Amino acid sequence: MSSQTKSTIVSTEDAPKAIGPYCDLSYYFFIFLNKKAQAIKTANGLVFSSGCIPLDPKTMEIVGENDVQAQTEQCLKNLESVLKASGSCLNSVVKTTVYIKDMNQFSKINEVYSKFFKDFKPARSCVEVARLPKDVLVEIEAIATVI
Known part of the structure; x- marks a missing residue:
């Protein structure tokens, strides 16, 4: 049995669908589901x-649009939904990577970020990038443990 089949794909309607070919199940091992993880x-x-x-999962x-704090909040809400669907939560996050378009917005992002990570602050990297999907201002990914 390959190590891929021991992993579980996480997908929820409470977070936006993937806009690119990320973890496409039809390519890997759950062909019949035709979902993206x-x-x-x-x-x-x-x-x-x-x-x-920062996409609204319904629309x-x-x-x-041009508000880095509103975008950061939506990113973290989406992340929270994905983690919940996996059996985890924000308190179980051990590492985040934050990609931002403008490092001058770092303090504004931190204001919102600190509202979501109150008790336990995970390790974090923050990287300024030239461009993000759909020209958003921020993107956040995480590694968490299952609770």
Whole structure:
């Protein structure tokens, strides 16, 4: 049995669908489901999320067009939904990577980020990038443990 089959695909309607070919199940091992994963849960209890961008899960429209704080909040809400669907939660996150378009917005992002990670602060990297999908201002991915 391959190690891929020991992992579980995580997908929820409470977070936006993947906009790219990330973890496409039809390519891997659940051909009949034809879903795209928002995260992968491993057999040893880790969850690796795809990057969460600030899309409304119902409309797939960008939330907070030019507002980095509104976008950060939506990213974290989407991440929270994906983690919940995997059997995890924000308090179980051990590492996040935050991709931002403008490092000058770092303090504004931190204001929102700290509201979601109150008790336990995971390890974090923050990287300024030239461009993000759909020209959003922020994207957040995480690694968490299953609770």
